[in-house]
Amino acid sequence: MGVSVSGAAVSEGSGSGFPRFWTAQTVSQLGQRFGMVALPVVAIESLHAGAAEVGYLTAALTVCYLLVGLPAGAWVDRRPKRATMIGAAVVRAVVLACVPVLWAVDRLSLGWLYAVAVVVGVASVFFDVAYQSYVPFIVPDKDIERANARLESSAQISAAGGPAAAGFLLKAVSAPVVIAVDALAYVVCAGLLATVEDSEPSREGKGGRESRLGREILAGVRFVAGHPLLRRLCVVMGVSNFFATLAMTLTPLLVLRTLGLGSTVMGVVLGVGTLGGLLASLTLPRVRARYEAGKVMAAGLVLAGASMAAFPAAGSLGGSLGGSGVVLPVALLVIGQFGMTWGAVTFNIAQVSVRQRVCPPDMLARMTATIRCVVWGSMPAAAVLAGWLGSRVGVVPCLWIGVVGAFLTALPLVGTDRLIRAATPAADTRA
Template identity: 80%
Template sequence: MNVSVSDAAAASSEVDTGRPRFARFWAAQTVSQAGQRFGLVALPVVAIDTLHAGASEVGYLTAALTVCYLLIGLPAGAWVDRWSKRTTMIRAAVIRAVVLAAVPALWFFDRLSLGWLYAVAVVVGVASVFFDVAYQSYVPFIVPDEGIERANARLESSAQISAAGGPAAAGLLLKAVSAPVVIAFDAVAYAVCAGLLATVKDSEPSRREKAAGDARLTRDILDGVRFVVGSAVLRRLLVAVGVSNFFATLTMTLTPLLILRTLGLGSTVMGVVLGVGTLGGLLAAFTLPKVRARLDAGRTMTVGLLLAGVSMAAFPAAGSLGGAGGAAAAIPVGLLVLGQFGMTWGAVTFNIAQVSVRQRVCPRNMLARMTASIRFVVWGSMPVAAILAGWLGSRIGVVPCLWIGVVGGFLTALPIIGIDRLIPSAAPAPDSRARDV
């Protein structure tokens, strides 16, 4: 059934998304996000400062983390729909913990190289494919339908708190220890995440119950693709998220080079800028209920995408000021903070709204395949964008390449225009209706 904003607000007092099962899942996600933010700051610093990587090598590193969505994204969705989503997340978290722990170990024994870093990124990327597909398909199994958007907002709020504090803490920690050591914190966080997930109980059917309805893997994959392509709502969201992620990846791939090389601000400033800037995402998570009370889902997503696109212009604007020193350095730093703040505010507003719409219009037995089909296109475009960013950055320069990202960012809102008239007709299947679990 479709749940309007007013209905959701009226039911919010009855929907307890803070029950023990959701609270444990929320805690696991928070710990995982905090550690991941350390890794996102430390990995490019390891490549740039420790291994002396250039723009192309940084692009390859980003591509290594995301290329797995192109290789196994679609079958991962079919597999996760057959497997226990909680068990899948636990195993993926353990794999990431073990592999990331190898980075400081290799560095300690003077064996770390770009080749090893790429290999670690690929393995982490594979594990992330399964974790992320299971993660975005799991919420409807631990909260009723009318609580989905509320639960997603809470999950996103903790993700943004981690995004705000993690890079800043990592930047400060980088002053005391080497970047490979900081990655060890990421490994520990994933291990803690796995332990917390092991305590969560849900309403998902057992693997044996799912097995009775198993079909050939290829048919399962095609069913998921057909469902996404055949849904006017999901099809538009697919295009919007795909274009948005492509140009956001282009921008964020070059951001470490912009801060460390073009502006010469250092890794500590990079961590603080990214951390403080992402407070915009936290604000988005807290203000979304009020925004949704005034705007339909489609208009909320459009506003978010346009805000993100406008804010992206702050990055090349800061880069055009050059490597200013002393008090003059405050101007590019301020622009970077404002840009990151606005970009994440808009992006998170869009993301919470679009994920919640997707979860409500999709049958539960196809959640993973729907998620994987969308992520195949969305995340599959990211390695292409990362490699293109590295190639363009090394030829036309970092700042001109960032302006290309800004122009592309404004295109992301076009597919969302008019989507509100389509959402009510995208009625979910009977097995996706709310159950008080």
């Protein structure tokens, strides 16, 4: 039902290239989810990897934003974004296709798998920076929220359906074959992107300008740091992500050890959270039609913080209810995950749309990369701190720290609507 509603709205106001771009992005999201599931399975089942090796593989897939995020932003701003996305999709397809080929000739090793993960991770960074900077070139300003909401709905559906589909496929065929399906998805993505028309200015005649990459990276950082609105959003996102990671790092311990509920409950909780994100993406355009972006962003963070409180509350109840009293803790976890994801996705769609509106077109990728580096950079520190605090003060007290921090991150958003209006004087900030 949600897909048909969104699909009908696409033809109303979004640019003619958006439906194909949306489909390409959805296929790319599914490909990423397939890879995140299938690559570790290949390592474990085909190469007999242990916990440490699987950890290295996951790190290889996720650390690339910290390594190449800022250079990727400057590079993407120099070149056509659609061409960058097509190139990144092709690179991922070719590299992933090497896995089943190497497996078929009995040459696949963990070293090869690590190399594949790193290349796929780097290509994903370039794709993500270009994709988030591309929306203003294919939809009119008034439709940016709607476009981002649809893209987020695809991400949420992929988050729920991608791993499930990969798991189902893994029961029928071997993991390297699933990787081949993943590679094919990126081929389809590149093909769809090749047919998209946009309004991005031509880069011809600009490629030879004397501007070093390092200088352009620094210009992007300075732009974000010197822009009152973007600087505030960057701080809010970094701090919010820090406390969210603090809490989410300890959630498996809460569910599996403190409450003793098992991995099945963990899967149900995460699945329900995805539904909350999907609902947020479907309702956000209507909410933004009535309220200004700053109020919507603040409400999203408050909802996420209030819902997060359900996790330590469930942990506090678990030990006092006995072995049969699991209904209330489970209900709290489900409600908490649903509301937390709803609030986080509401905030995320609104803030991405605001950033796309206020940023000059030639700075979009560098702005995106700079903010993403701050956001992603907070995650390792929060995870380490969560482990240290959790082992010393306990899982539940540490989760309460995350809740308090989540609430506090909404405070800097007070007065943001004034900054948004000042940054976009010609636009209706509620449109």
